[in-house]
Amino acid sequence: MARNTDATPAEPKKRFKRLRQIGTAFNQARQLDPAVVWWMLGAFVLILALFVVLGIVFGHPYYLPFVGLPLAVLAAGIIMVRRTERAAYGRLEGQIGxxxxxxxxxxxxxxxxxxxxxxxxxxxxxxxxxxxxxxxxxxxxxxxxxxxxxxxxxxxxxxxxxxxxxxxxxxxxxxxxxxxxxxxxxxxxxxxxxxxxxxxxxxxxxxxxxxxxxxxxxxxxxxxxxxxxxxxxxxxxxxxxx
Incomplete structure (x- = not known):
């Protein structure tokens, strides 16, 4: 049976492009607000710690932290966007145009x-x-x-x-x-x-x-x-x- 040699793995390329975009956005955020790293880390740890505690209380010490991991990443991303916007607008205040x-x-x-x-x-x-x-x-x-x-x-x-x-x-x-x-x-x-x-x-x-x-x-x-x-x-x- 002949194999289809024309097919290319497009999905890994999309993922790599997305990761590169995230990396670029993160570098821009650090330039505008150097403290953004600590804010992101704090949000990530806080959300994850909350799910760890909930997991211990409800008897799911591994399942709930696993569920909370993507939410912690999401919280860190939201903090990055908000802090970057605030810093960008702060630089525009008083500027011409x-x-x-x-x-x-x-x-x-x-x-x-x-x-x-x-x-x-x-x-x-x-x-x-x-x-x-x-x-x-x-x-x-x-x-x-x-x-x-x-x-x-x-x-x-x-x-x-x-x-x-x-x-x-x-x-x-x-x-x-x-x-x-x-x-x-x-x-x-x-x-x-x-x-x-x-x-x-x-x-x-x-x-x-x-x-x-x-x-x-x-x-x-x-x-x-x-x-x-x-x-x-x-x-x-x-x-x-x-």
Whole structure:
């Protein structure tokens, strides 16, 4: 009988790729938060110890710890993700374009622009004190994420809101200011705030609004040629751990 020599063991390759991805994520987590190793170890030991105690109490000293082992690994993984997210958002706080970078962590169903749709600098090329507006589109409607000096940022956001209303007049437009203060949202809470907003559009309407606003484009950026206004921004992919 002839053997099928074309068949290849794909499953081990997938497992190896997955392990390599986990290793890469773990190394990135250690770079962002060196203490993450001890937090993960503590969660693992705590969960496993709990199942050991339960095993002794209920007369299954080997079975219950065996059941608790994958749960302990899962707990360590959750701690790694949470600590990494917190450290990443902590680095974005106070950074130029930090609010826009945080939008990259929005869940599926949202559209957002990689670059700000509007920038206003007090002096050409001075991005440290510039007001910026980033745009996100989801089921709650259009969300304009504003950062920079409050007065100029609010004025710029209102101007951008009028532009959006002219193109999609019946779509809700919400302004969210990122930063510090009573009316501002910290970068680490921006994504959760947007995800908690009440839906107002269907999925099909979100796609249609996104296409129309893409055609609208963005306001001209008041910076000299060759200057990247977001050069100092943190890397989005690094923050997402992708």
């Amino acid at each position: 930090g609010g826009g970078a945080a939008l990259g962590a929005l869940r599926r169903g949202w559209f957002h622009d990689e670059q700000p749709v509007a920038i206003e600098a007090s002096r050409p090329g001075d991005m440290a004190s510039a007001a910026m507006v980033f745009r996100a589109i989801g089921r709650p409607g259009v969300v304009l994420v504003v950062e920079g000096p409050p007065a100029r940022a609010q004025k710029l956001a209102e101007k951008e809101r009028k532009r959006v209303n002219r193109v999609v007049p019946n779509v809700p437009v919400t302004l969210v200011r990122v930063g510090t203060g009573e009316d501002a949202v910290p970068v680490r809470k921006l994504v959760s705030k947007l995800n908690r907003m009440r839906p107002a559009l269907s999925k099909e309407e979100v796609t249609a609004v996104n296409k129309r606003l893409r055609a609208l484009g963005s306001s001209p950026l008041p910076v000299p040629k060759g200057v990247d206004p977001l050069r100092a921004r943190p890397d989005r992919k690094g923050m997402r751990g992708r």
